[in-house]
Amino acid sequence: MADVPSVALIGMHGHGRVHLDGLLDRDRAGRLVLCGVADVREPAQDVLAGRMFDTDAGRLLDRARADIVVITSPAHTHLALAERAMELGSHVLLEKPPVTSLADHDRLAAVAARTRRHCQVGFQAFGSSVVQELVRRSRSGELGSVQRVSVVGCWSRDADYFTRSHWAGHRAVDGVVVADGALINPFAHGVALALRLAAPRPDVSVRVQAEAYHAYPIECDDTMSARIEPAGGVPITAAVTLCARHEFEPYVRVFGSQGHATIWYTEDRARIEVGGRVDELAGDRVALIDDLVANLSNDSAVLCSPLSDTRSFTSVLEAVVAGPAAQPIPPDQLRITPAGRTIPGIEDAVVTAGERGVPFSELGLPWAVEECR
Structure with a gap:
């Protein structure tokens, strides 16, 4: 490998x-070389400045040898593309999400081990110094005994969000799992972080x-509540929606016997409250x-978000x-406008569900x- 690595997208x-x-920014700064890009759609303008482009991802991998x-293609394409890339x-x-089943997860992990290639998963929050500090403090006992964890998310998406692609809004298309849904796609980062705080290891099974x-x-x-129980860990309550009238940044909260901590993981900030003392x-x-x-x-093992640390998340995805x-x-329980659909009172509902577990x-x-549980 050259001192400046080549990268394909x-x-x-x-x-x-x-x-x-x-x-492109890192290429211009000389930190890497963007050698090629693949997408099923041609670039709308010359953003690639003459770089290799192909509408066939497999063919680009063969040509680029980056x-x-x-890989930012739909989740159901991840296994084949990542496997091919590592084999090359x-x-x-x-x-x-990295893959859409535990079988695929274990298969890809085996390929990574055999080829001795890294597979970093795009849970960006795991690169946060605040996330790392909160995990350290939680595990050190600063909050006392951790009793439970909650994930709360309240965003708004319009109708176009669910028509952005042929697989949007589906669990499966033509028998192929695509795993689009509020909890395991937009709020996946919160679930992955909650598992890191609640589970004894990143590979345990979950209920x-x-x-x-x-x-x-x-x-x-587009709206979900869930109780997630990692083996040997503490329970996680998730309450999320994409149908809020008033959005707020999602957060993960850790409830301990001596205090609690809240992290707004998209903003890299947290608040720890123990014995009347507040630490921002x-x-x-x-x-x-x-x-x-x-x-x-x-x-x-030194990576922020290696594939091996996301197996429990894949277990949650598979269960959902x-x-x-x-x-x-029912439509009479919704507010329907040309801008989209919202659920009256959902903002208070997700917060209360998270607080009460x-x-x-x-x-x-x-x-x-309850019948849908």
């Missing part, structure tokens, strides 16, 4: 554009009881591509996909029914 639209812009491949000698930065709902006419959930934390994060570049010659179908919320069906909400 699979997927340059949607979230892939964020990766493209970051890679040191690193960044590339290290991989794989967007979340999931989920209540899935949808306000939009889609197959999967703020920091920054290392980008996962930079972390991967810096550790190409080191053991994968295999769980009960999402239940429609209960599902939506225990909050007396008229649209929440």
Whole structure:
């Protein structure tokens, strides 16, 4: 490998554009060389400045033979592309969710071990100094005995979000799991962080009881509450929606016998409250591509977000996909406008569910029914 690694990008639209812009910036700074890009759609303009482009990702991998491949294509394509990249000698930065089943997760981990290639997963919050400090303090006993963890998320998405691609809003398409849903896609970062705080190891099995709902006419959930129980760990309560009228930044809260801590993981800030003392934390994060570049010659265990640390998350994904179908919320319980659909009172509901550690069906909400659990 050259001193400046070559990088290929699979997927340059949607979230892939964020990766493209970051890679172009690093290329101009001389920190890496963006050698090629693949996407099913041609670039709308000459953003690639003559770099190799192909509409076939597999063909680009064969042509580029890059040191690193960044994969931001849909989740159901991850396994084949990451496997092919590592077989060709590339290290991989794989967007979340990494794969859509435990069998695929274990297969990809075996390929990484055999080829001795790194596979970093795109849970960006794991590069945060604040996340790392909170995990350290929680495990050190500063909060006392950790009793439970909650994930609370309250965002708004319009109808276009669920038509952004042929797989959007689906659990599966033509029998292939695509795993689009509020908890395991947009709020996946919170779930992964909660598991790091609640589970004794990143590879333990989990038990999931989920209540899935949808306000939009889609197959999967846009609103969900779930109880996640990692083996040997403490329970996690998740309460999330994409149908809020008033958004706020998602957070993970740790409840301990001596105090509690809250982290707003998208903002790299946290508050720890123990015995009447409040400690505010703020920091920054290392980008996962930079972390991967810096550790190409080191053991994968030093990475911020290696594939091996995400197996329990994949277990949650698999359980949600295999769980009960999402239940429609009756139109008379919604606020429907040309801008989209919102659920009146959902902001208070997700906060209360997280604070009390209960599902939506225990909050007396008229649209929440225990039968969907």
